[in-house]
Amino acid sequence: MKKNIAIVMGGYSSEKHISIKSGDVVYKHINKKKYNPYKVHILKEKWVVLDDKDNEFNIDKNDFSAIINSQKINFDCVFNAIHGSPGENGELLGYFRLIGIKHTSAPFYQMALTFNKRDTLSVVKAYGIKTATSIYLNKGDAIDVNAIVKKVGLPCFVKPNGAGSSFGISKAHTKEDILPAIEIAYKEDSEILIESFLDGTEVSVGVIQYKGKTTVLPITEIVSENDFFDYEAKYEGKSKEITPARISKELEKKVIETAKKVYTILNMAGFSRSEYIFMNNEPHFIEMNTVPGLTEKSILPQQAAAAGISLENLFENAIEEALLNT
Template sequence: MKKNIAIIMGGYSSEYVISLKTGSVVYEHLDKNLYNVYKVHIFKDKWVCVTENEREFPIDKNDFSVQIDTQKISFDGVFNAIHGSPGEDGYMQGYFALLGMPHTSCGMYQAALTFNKRDLLSTLKPYGIKCATSYYLNAGDTVNAKAIIDKVGLPCFVKANKAGSSFGVSKVHSIEELPKAIAVALHEDDEVIIESFLEGTEVSVGVINYKGETTVLPITEIVSENDFFDYEAKYLGKSQEITPARISVDMEEKVRTVAKHIYEILKLDGFSRSEFIFKDGEPYLLEVNTVPGMTEESILPKQAKVAGISLTELFGNAIELALAKK
């Protein structure tokens, strides 16, 4: 009997548009011979199952089921395609854990930790994971611009602590630019992380559980046409994403080892994509994404393709591993 699979997409953050694209690609490529696949839109004002003719049916949050006309659909598993809150920060993971519902992303704690850049880096530093020098601010804090620049230097990056897709990120070249950059970050989140600028080759490393084994995918080199790998570079074609990356064998081995180590330290499941910049030949961690983009043009699916894994195999593997956990 075919399993009923819900693909959750949308979300509460600025990333909802990208999430809808990811969810639609997953819907298109999941094997319909194996699964009955349903699109589920998760927004603050509604949770609805959307049929192919665009009819909407409300999700019963008591058991995450849906009544479509006279038929009640109970789901066997969930493919999580929500970037940002509440799909990447632990909320949906906690909800599904309470229901005993299998899903394709990592656990509640891991999602919350990786979504919080400050907490993630603080957790990994004792394991020898290198990262940029940083300064923390919360909404309402007094901003001592001189103290910030004295610690992190110029240029520096000002980032919303809990946001993705480069929302709330600015590159600051002078002390005068700092207040505006902080305001931009605070528009996305009430916590800010300010980091020193790392000049070097930027790479993205996908790590997944594939057929029960932790697998590091081919590495992607990021070459942005803009000042950094911002929203335009990520989604509007203002970058080159070169897979496999043009790095030395030694650099490749180092970053593969670190990325896999992070996946195992954090006890991740499902997908992860970690971003690094090489400084003096060593990989410095920027962030870890546990619900990365999954369109045909997204980095991790391109890496999987180079590894000989199709989208149907990539998505189906995630579903099967999730169902096996139950």
Template sequence: MKKNIAIIMGGYSSEHHISIKSGNVVHKYLDTNKYNAYRIIITKENWYYLDNTDERHTLDKSDFSITIDGKKILFDCVFNAIHGTPGEDGLMQAYFELLGIPQTSCNHYEAALTFNKRDLLSALKPYGIPSATSFFVNKGQTIDENAIVEKVGLPCFVKANRAGSSYGVSKVHKKEDLNQAIANAFKEDHQIIIESFLDGTEVSVGVITYNKKVTVLPATEIISENDFFDFEAKYMGKSQEITPARISEKQEKNVRQLAEFIYTTLGLKGYTRSEFIFIGDVPHLLEINTTPGLTEESLLPQQAKTAGISLESLFDSAIVEALR
């Protein structure tokens, strides 16, 4: 008997439209012989099922069900394709945990931890995970530009603490530009993190659970045509994404070991994509994404393809592992 799969997409953040693209790709490639796939759109105003004629059907939040032609449909599993809140920060995960519905991403605590860049780096610090020097600022606090520059130097990166797709991120070269960059970051989150510039090769490494095993995918080398890997570089073709990355055997070994160590140490599951910058042979962690992009052009699918894993197999494995 075919399983009913809810593919949740959209969300409340600036990444809403990117999530819709990811969710539609999952819907396209799920095996229709095994699954009845339903596109569930999550917005602040409404949660609804969008059928193949683009008609909307209201979703019952009390048990996460839909009713079509008088028939109530419950879901065997939820495929999480929401980037940002509430799908990547633990809110949806906690909701499904309370309802007892399996879902494909990591559990609620791990999602909340990894979505919070400051907390993630703090949690990993005792394990000696290399990262940039950082300075934390909350909205309403006095901005001490001299203290910031003294600690992290210039250039530096100003980032929204809880956001993705490079929203709220600026590279700052001059001290007098700090306030504008901070104001830009505060549009996305009331917490920000300011980090020292790491001058080295940037790579992205996917780690998934596949056929019951933690599997590290081939690394992707990121070369941005812009000053850094910003939104335009990520989504508007202003970058080169080279898989597998052109790195030495030692660098590859180091980053694969570190990515797997972080995945297992934090108790992650499902898909993750971690970003690193090499200083010499040492990979420095930037961040972890627990619901990474899933379009044909996205980094994780690129890496899976290089590893010989099709989109059909990649998406199927997430559901199999969640149901396991």
């Protein structure tokens, strides 16, 4: 009997439109001989299932079911394609745990931890993982620009703590750039971090659970046409994403070992894509995305293809791992 799979997409953040694109790709490529997939839009104003004609059917939040054409549909598994809140920060996954529905992401605590850039850095640093030098600020804190520059130097990056797709990130080249950059970051989050600039080759490393094993996918080198890997670079063609990365075997081995270690340290499951920058031939961890983009042009699907894993197999594996383990 085919399993009913809810592909959740949308969300409450600036990334909702990107998430819907990812979810639509999952729906397109999922094995329909094995599963009954349903598009589920999780939005602030409504939770609905869409049929092939875009008719909407409300989700009953008591048990995450829906009445479609007079038939009650219960879901065997949720495929999480929500970038940002509430899918990537653990909130929705806590709800699924409470009502007993399996899902393709890591447990809610791991998702909440990795969505919080500051907390993630604090954990991995304790295990000896190299990172940029950073300062943390909460909205309302006193801002000492001279102290910031003294600690992290210039240029530096100013980031919201809990936003993805490079929303709210600025590169400050001068002291005068820092306060405006902080204001931009605070529009996305009330917590921010300011990091030193790492001048080196940037790579993106996908680590997933595949057929029961922690698997590092072929590495992607990021070459941005812009000042850094910002929204335009990620989604509007202003970058080159080269898979496999043009790095030596020695550096490849180092970043694979580091990425697998970070995945294990954080008790991850399901998808992850992390960014690293090489400084002095050592990979420095930047951040982890636990619901990475899943369109045909997104980095993790590119990496899977380089490993000989089709989108259908990638998505089927995620579902089967979820049904087995969560």
